[in-house]
Amino acid sequence: MxxxxxxxxxxxxxxxxxxxxxxxxxxxxxxxxxxxxxxxxxxxxxxxxxxxxxxxxxxxxxxxxxxxxxxxxxxxxxxxxxxxxxxxxxxxxxxxxxxxxxxxxxxxxxxxxxxxxxxxxxxxxxxxxxxxxxxxxxxxxxxxxxxxxxxxxxxxxxxxxxxxxxxxxxxxxxxxxxxxxxxxxxxxxxxxxxxxxxxxxxxxxxxxxxxxxxxxxxxxxxxxxxxxxxxxxxxxxxxxxxxxxxxxxxxxxxxxxxxxxxxxxxxxxxxxxxxxxxxxxxxxxxxxxxxxxxxxxxxxxxxxxxxxxxxxxxxxxxxxxxxxDTNSNINDTGTIEANHFKGQLTFEDVRFSYIKDEEVLKGVSFNVDAGQTVAIVGATGAGKSTIINLLNRFYDIDSGAIKIDGVDIKSMTLSSLRHRIAVVLQDVFLFADTILNNITLNNEYITEEDVVTAAKAIGIHDFISSLPGGYHYNVKERGVMLSSGQRQLISFLRAYVTNPSILILDEATSSVDSYSEQLIQDATDTITKGRTSIVIAHRLATVQQADKIIVMDSGQIVEMGTHKSLLKKKDGYYKNLYEVQFLKAEAV
Known part of the structure; x- marks a missing residue:
């Protein structure tokens, strides 16, 4: 050099x-x-x-x-x-x-x-x-x-x-x-x-x-x-x-x-x-x-x-x-076009590290049946969001396999894989554009009528209509004209309108007010029916109705089961988390 x-x-x-x-x-x-x-x-x-x-x-x-x-x-x-x-x-x-x-x-x-x-x-x-x-x-x-x-x-x-x-x-x-x-x-x-x-x-x-x-x-x-x-x-x-x-x-x-x-x-x-x-x-x-x-x-x-x-x-x-010349691309060598998923999801001994020799996931294995709602809980840094990043192939795993409907996701084209998975993140990013364009992301196959219908279905049409210009209201850079709760609702609608086969909510209600949270909870009940859903949350009250709860700690699964079954475990990790949060809520 x-x-x-x-x-x-x-x-x-x-x-x-x-x-x-x-x-x-x-x-x-x-x-x-x-x-x-x-x-x-x-x-x-x-x-x-x-x-x-x-x-x-x-x-x-x-x-x-x-x-x-x-x-x-x-x-x-x-x-x-x-x-x-x-x-x-x-x-x-x-x-x-x-x-x-x-x-x-x-x-x-x-x-x-x-x-x-x-x-x-x-x-x-x-x-x-x-x-x-x-x-x-x-x-x-x-x-x-x-x-x-x-x-x-x-x-x-x-x-x-x-x-x-x-x-x-x-x-x-x-x-x-x-x-x-x-x-x-x-x-x-x-x-x-x-x-x-x-x-x-x-x-x-x-x-x-x-x-x-x-x-x-x-x-x-x-x-x-x-x-x-x-x-x-x-x-x-x-x-x-x-x-x-x-x-x-x-x-x-x-x-x-x-x-x-x-x-x-x-x-x-x-x-x-x-x-x-x-x-x-x-x-x-x-x-x-x-x-x-x-x-x-x-x-x-x-x-x-x-x-x-x-x-x-x-x-x-x-x-x-x-x-x-930087070779930092995901190898998009898949040939299978994933036009639709039933939604069966499998992680087989998945290991992953952001930094070499510092594993974030240490042999994670679990199975999600089609149509199930699965919650992933655990302390910060346990590896919950990493699972979401790997499922969307933002990063490639070090070893193991991730399969959807029994097919390794590396065999699928990146665009078709990500098209069938919708994600609502905790940190919502909105462009300096109209609400409509932020929802459709200029997808010509999603019309304004589709957006309005979807907004009515999940109960946020009235909120959008109350804004100056309604769906054509410009939210400015990063959505500064909206509150954090309103931005989260827009992000939720953006995910829902694509009619995904798999829906992921990553801390989707952690930074919203009680009214917005209730809207999201009502919408969640509607759109998760018949659709595989993964919910990541710190607040355990939001995941009690999940078909399965996966409890993670330090990159490993330590417990798995329903809310009721996990609470029955003496000195269980989930039980301790729940009791701590419940006591805090009572104190408040």
Missing amino acids: AEKQKKIFDVSLFKRLLNYIKPYRTVFVLSLVCVIGLSIFGALRPYVLQQAIDTQIAQKKYDGFIVYIVLMLALLLLEVISQLLFIYYASWLGQSVVRDIRVRLFSHMLKFKMTYFDKSSVGILITRAVTDMERIADIFGQGLFMIFSDILKMGVVAGFMLYMNWKLSLIVFITLPIIIFATKIFQKYMKRAFEEVRTEVSNLNSFVQERVTGMKILQLFTREGTEFKKFKAINERHKKGWLKTVWYNSIFFPIAEFVSSLTMGAIIWIGGLNTVVGQTASMGDLIAFTMFIPMLFRPLNQIANKFNTLQMGMVAADRVFKVL
Whole structure:
């Protein structure tokens, strides 16, 4: 990795990026043609001016002067047209490539295991998908083609200079190695500076995203001052990173301008003497060379500047490709389309660990008959929610087997498996959209009439209708316009409207008020009939009517049975939990 970062330019990375141009070969070629036109038309103007001065003005002949004027105007017009087409098509190409990479990146991220998101910063992922993408677009709009254009222009200009007057050309060429050497050093240090800037941008995005999301916690615990100091420190590092690039620019460009001015002075002095005394250079040569020198040196300066843009884009591309190369996907190799489940669920000696060698589930085995309602209870960290995550294949088990209707869930396609299982989580996530879209998630097969019918069936239609706009009420980001109980009801309806074969309620009533809880309890009684249901809860009063209760502790099943049978066990784990909760309730 260290060796790779020392490279001024990563050729293999650049080749990989160029592969995304293949669908747009025509536009790419057209952009190159425009670049070539810019170089040739720009270099021809000083040459035509030299011819006009030496053959017309110096000779005091004006019969053909109008031809040179028209030719100059034509070259200028062609240069403008080439510039216009180049800017448009190069930018179009860059945005098209970025669109393709961004679509591929987002598609890739959608397939990641939950483990990846557990370990990754949301802010950094946003930076990869948004900010870094714009830097990649600049490679084509401001970097790659501009560098090629500048190099080509320098080559054409140098050729014209040698053709017109090789002695004056040597004066100019003597100073070129100085600029080239300075450019090489400049590029080396700028790459390091830009890598530092991109790192700090990612850190800044991640910090701000997390603090804005958790603003309520910061204010509740009066941590505004502490977090503000942290923000200032990150922002200061970001500023220092950018100041390094400014410092390098402030050194390089004055040096380049100084050498260019010295060269211009030398040409005027020596060329002027040759014109007046030695007659080895014409007046046209002198004027043309004063035009050629900026055309030769300015592109060299711009190459350094555009190379900065190219390097920033390459650093961004490297970061994006690292995400694309991340192999954290669930292996969706199943071939069975699960169109419907009867609902028989089997766990066979399931072992699982989020962190290697630290098992969360330690040989869990149980069976749920089709249509049964099963409750899973236990202390926090016992492994209850992990069972739900594994059933939906958010994570893959280490060993054992999970079967539905006798078929291993790994044999089923991921989409069909998850389509037949609905989950209501404790922490409800709602998008900044209407209630209707949050319920259907833009599923074209679920109509508004279906949603209204489902809402009436579970008794929350009146609550939704009371909101401004009803089902078209925008709940804003994360559903902040609704109470926690109301958000839970929306989540419950979202699960129910899909008509799942298996319904999972994961702490679904732990954070709602008594009225909302009663609504959910009534709805639960309705929708669990004839449907396999798994209920996870801390409050044991919500699971007493379950057909089976699974009691977990430290990743193992310690008891299993009905509410009544478990209460009969002397010193039973479930009995102790129930009595503790019952006594607390009585005390309240």
